[in-house]
Amino acid sequence: MFKIDPEKCLHCGGCVPVCPTDALELFEAGLTCDEERCVYCGDCVLFCPVKALELELEYQV
Amino acid sequence: MNTRYEVIIIGAGPAGLIAGLECARAGLKVLLLEKDATIGLPLNCAEGVPRRSFENVITPRPEWIKSIIERGRLVAPCGHHFDLDYTRAGYVLDRPRMERDLAVEYTTLGGELACRCRAEELHIKNKRFKSLSIVDAAGKKRTIEADIFIAADGVEGTIARKAGLDNRLNLKETESLLQYRLKNISVEPDLIEFHLGSDIAPRSYAWVFPHGETEANVGLGVPSDINSGRDAVYYLDRFVARRFGKAERGHTSCGTCPRYRGRNILARLNLLVVGDSARVLDSLTGAGIVNAMLSGQLAARAALKYVKREIATLKELHQHYPGRFLELKHYELSMFLKIKKLLVKLSDPELDDMVLALDEHFIEKKVDTFNPIAIIMGIIKKKPRLLKMARHLF
Numbered sequence: 001m002f003k004i005d006p007e008k009c010l011h012c013g014g015c016v017p018v019c020p021t022d023a024l025e026l027f028e029a030g031l032t033c034d035e036e037r038c039v040y041c042g043d044c045v046l047f048c049p050v051k052a053l054e055l056e057l058e059y060q061v
Numbered sequence: 062m063n064t065r066y067e068v069i070i071i072g073a074g075p076a077g078l079i080a081g082l083e084c085a086r087a088g089l090k091v092l093l094l095e096k097d098a099t100i101g102l103p104l105n106c107a108e109g110v111p112r113r114s115f116e117n118v119i120t121p122r123p124e125w126i127k128s129i130i131e132r133g134r135l136v137a138p139c140g141h142h143f144d145l146d147y148t149r150a151g152y153v154l155d156r157p158r159m160e161r162d163l164a165v166e167y168t169t170l171g172g173e174l175a176c177r178c179r180a181e182e183l184h185i186k187n188k189r190f191k192s193l194s195i196v197d198a199a200g201k202k203r204t205i206e207a208d209i210f211i212a213a214d215g216v217e218g219t220i221a222r223k224a225g226l227d228n229r230l231n232l233k234e235t236e237s238l239l240q241y242r243l244k245n246i247s248v249e250p251d252l253i254e255f256h257l258g259s260d261i262a263p264r265s266y267a268w269v270f271p272h273g274e275t276e277a278n279v280g281l282g283v284p285s286d287i288n289s290g291r292d293a294v295y296y297l298d299r300f301v302a303r304r305f306g307k308a309e310r311g312h313t314s315c316g317t318c319p320r321y322r323g324r325n326i327l328a329r330l331n332l333l334v335v336g337d338s339a340r341v342l343d344s345l346t347g348a349g350i351v352n353a354m355l356s357g358q359l360a361a362r363a364a365l366k367y368v369k370r371e372i373a374t375l376k377e378l379h380q381h382y383p384g385r386f387l388e389l390k391h392y393e394l395s396m397f398l399k400i401k402k403l404l405v406k407l408s409d410p411e412l413d414d415m416v417l418a419l420d421e422h423f424i425e426k427k428v429d430t431f432n433p434i435a436i437i438m439g440i441i442k443k444k445p446r447l448l449k450m451a452r453h454l455f
Binding site: 012019020026028046047048050051 | 097105217235285287314315319
């Protein structure tokens with residue numbers, strides 16, 4: 001699961017070109033992630049200077 | 062909104078606004094699209110500009126200027142610092158104010174501005190970009206045609222990427238920048254500070270830009286892949302506590318400074334890319350406003366010639382933009398990038414050495430021009446220990 005905290009996100013847009021699969025897009029209303037494209041690499045999470053992004057990996061046994 | 066314009070500009074930041082002004086002044090039928098509701102916001106910027114190059118692009122109004130910078134201070138990891146006097150070196154701007162004023166001027170001159178409009182994709186026909194699909198403020202999809210398009214959509218650079226220009230950022234070469242506007246603090250309103258050191262801002266630096274008499278933009282960068290739990294928030298909170306003690310915090314900014322990438326991502330067919338989306342920032346200091354405005358201005362001048370059929374081929378168009386811009390800026394931007402790549406490799410003792418060398422280099426502690434490239438050359442000659450720096454520069 002990819003989570004965006006809209007309270008924390010300052011709409012800087014820096015994560016958008018960091019994404020290797022162009023899954024992120026910044027709209028007036030906020031950032032969106034196309035989970036069809038997202039490969040859960042976590043680059044955007046590492047980049048975000050205000051920790052607005054989170055990846056929750058679910059493991060199934 | 063019409064279905065056809067001569068020029069469409071995507072993004073109403075400094076680059077897009079200057080491009081728009083240039084087009085509107087020349088009487089072109091121009092549309093400026095902005096995804097946000099307000100011009101000038103959100104603000105993610107330290108707002109500093111070097112005076113001369115800024116005033117070559119535009120005559121600033123007094124209301125735009127929060128501080129006139131006349132001194133710079135470089136602080137080494139060991140704590141040694143030196144100050145350099147440089148009369149009217151630069152300004153710290155009230156960027157939202159400037160951008161709102163520019164937008165008003167643009168519309169007064171007859172330019173059309175559409176806020177809350179999202180540009181989606183450019184469409185090609187007969188080897189030219191012919192139209193742009195957008196979602197307007199009412200949520201309605203539209204297609205608008207133009208002779209030429211200018212992408213000024215900021216660090217995201219989505220339009221250029223969708224048009225086939227690879228302006229992606231590699232995380233390994235990316236810095237995460239964070240800044241607080243501190244309030245009710247005591248600052249020297251004409252002094253900007255740069256603090257170096259792995260303990261302060263590893264492989265980057267911290268800055269203090271006065272914003273009037275009692276406020277400052279205080280920020281720093283850290284490598285985005287630092288991965289140690291010590292992120293930008295950790296370092297900035299610590300720097301602020303050490304430098305200012307308890308301070309009231311206003312607006313928070315964040316972002317990144319994409320590295321300069323040269324010619325390849327500045328144009329494709331009749332799409333000209335400007336500003337942060339063209340990655341034309343000074344990689345050393347992160348300064349982007351003036352180059353954004355200059356690239357916007359030069360792209361608009363090229364667009365004007367193209368629309369008026371003074372130039373017919375794409376080759377000629379690209380000689381005007383990015384050609385003209387690169388003639389003015391390529392050498393400088395490339396050198397800044399090389400110096401940046403070098404600085405991130407220096408250890409704290411080497412940074413101490415460098416600051417001491419600079420201190421010796423500026424005997425008078427006073428300059429009236431500032432050429433970082435000449436300065437670096439000067440200190441390399443004096444400090445043989447720093448000679449290894451030169452290897453990386455040429």
